Amino acid sequence: MRTLNQRPDVIPLVAEVFREFGYEGTSLSRITERTGMGKGSLYHFFPGGKEEMANAVLEDVGAWFERHVFEPLRSEPPSAAIARMWDAVDSYFRSGGRICLVGAFALDGTRDRFADRISGYFIQWIAALRDALIRQGWGPAAAGESAEDVVLGIQGALVLARATADEGLFARTIVRLKSRLRPGEGR
Amino acid sequence: MRTLNQRPDVIPLVAEVFREFGYEGTSLSRITERTGMGKGSLYHFFPGGKEEMANAVLEDVGAWFERHVFEPLRSEPPSAAIARMWDAVDSYFRSGGRICLVGAFALDGTRDRFADRISGYFIQWIAALRDALIRQGWGPAAAGESAEDVVLGIQGALVLARATADEGLFARTIVRLKSRLRPGEGR
DNA sequence: TTTATTTTGTACCTATCGGTACAATGCGCG
DNA sequence: CGCGCATTGTACCGATAGGTACAAAATAAA
Incomplete structure (x- = not known):
């Protein structure tokens, strides 16, 4: 049995x-108490300190998606891939x-520190969804617009769900966004 | 002439x-240098320190909206009020x-500190927009759903615009959201 | 102009921040 | 076992965090 605390185990x-x-609100002491x-x-696992930890976390999130x-959206049959995305x-x-x-x-100054990873995440998501929609028969312009619309809708729903503590809002929004991606909807 | 630094002048x-x-990323020293x-x-104007400053700022934003x-959406002719909102x-x-x-x-732990003001802002916005849509002839259910959809879309657009540094994204999204509120769209 | 009040600058407080140093462990392996 | 390396706890660092104390200065009221 390996050591319990490997780097990958700590990241989540x-x-x-x-x-x-x-x-900014995350302090080293909070991390030690939580992990x-x-x-x-x-500092043995993350010699770069807090910044490296955040980078590793963002990388982990990116890899999961x-x-x-993203990968299923690009390579699997579009309607199955989209269902899987939801x-x-x-x-x-x-x-x-x-x-x-x-x-x-x-949303805050943190963006500048991790600009590439942050923008990459959204750009990849939108591009992958757009790709799936096109393979589903959508016109490129409509596909791009709807992909953006959906990804942005998810982010907005997360903001509002947490802001208003409305338990049903997210699910409600997903249903609505889903319906906008019905096959044959775009062109 | 009154003193230059009144509380209301500093808030913005x-x-x-x-x-x-x-x-969390805002330090007192950053505030002193900026103001x-x-x-x-x-501390003379905000005896409660950082928390009171943030509260005053949120109150100011809420009052502006x-x-x-909100008020125009509730009392002015709906289509004019909606145009004004955009x-x-x-x-x-x-x-x-x-x-x-x-x-x-x-989005972060700050929410708990200002929960009422934060949720109030969004709830009022959605309710006011819903009201205008209903007065425009929409069914109550469709109006509520679309109001939520629009407010959430704006938030999502702000997240994505800043994340991707895409200059056109916000304007593009507004156009799309606007079109979903065309009179006679709901029911 | 004198007084009372509001507004400011400066110095200082303790707690905690992110980060480092390093010696003491644990553990895999020959 | 005993060697070597990966892992960990503890103590410590300077800097800065948010906040307080309070006297000097500006201003308004008399």
């Missing part, structure tokens, strides 16, 4: 702290009970 | 700092170059 814990408090690891271990959402989104964001770390980082 | 300056760095006021003056958006939104958020403080505060 750290991610949850960043998600809850934002980049159960002392500074020694933390790449595997479960499932992934709903479970990942816990029906609106969990926010999007990337979106949250985008 | 402080607001810009919070907008840029988020609640040109020392801690003495700052109440006056320029103008206000576009100029307030500087075509996506400026984020929504309330939305940003909603």
Whole structure:
């Protein structure tokens, strides 16, 4: 049996702290208490400190979406891939009970620190969805517009769901967004 | 001539700092340098410190929207009021170059501190827009859904615009959202 | 002009921030 | 076992966090 605390095991814990408090609101002490690891271990795995931790977390989130959402959208049959996307989104964001770390980082000064990863996440998502829609028979322009519309709708729903503590808002929004992607809708 | 630094004069300056760095990322020293006021003056106007400053800023934002958006939506002729809303939104958020403080505060731990003000802002906006749509002939259900859809779309557009640094995204989205509110669209 | 009040600058407080140093462990392996 | 490396806890660092104390200055009221 390997050591219990490998770098990959810690990343999700750290991610949850960043998600809850934002980049600036996340202190090293909060991370140690949440992960159960002392500074020694933390800096052993992440020599770059807080910034490297956040980077690792963003990379992890990006990899998860790449595997479960973006890649399927690009290579699987479009309608199956889109259905899969909705499932992934709903479970990942816990029906609106969990926010999007990337979106949250985008809104304050944190954005500048991780600009590439943050913009890459959204650009890839939109491009992949657009691709699936085109393969489904949509015109390129309408596909691009709708892909943007959907990704942005998800982010907006996460903001409002958390702002108003409305349990049903996210699910309601997903239903509405889904209906805008019905095959044959665009052109 | 009264003193130059009245409380109301300082609030917009402080607001810009919070907008840029988020609640946790905003330090007193950053506020003093941005406003040109020392801690003495700052704590004279805001005895409650940082938290009171943020509260005042949120109140100020809420009042602006109440006056320029919510109230007109409730009392003016609906189509004129909605047109006015789009103008206000576009100029307030500087075509996506400026984020929504309330939305940003909603995403991290800051939310809990100002929960009422944050949820109130969005709930009032949605209710006011819904009201205008109903007076425009929409069915209550469709009006509620579309009002939510539009407010959430604006927030999503702000997130994505800042995340991707796409200059045109916000304007593009506004056009799309506008078209969903065309009279006679709902029922 | 004298008085009372509002407004400011400066110095200072403790707590915590992110980060470092390093010695003491644990553990895999020959 | 005993060697070597990965892992960890502890103590510590300077800087800055938010906040307070209070006397000097500006202003308004008399």
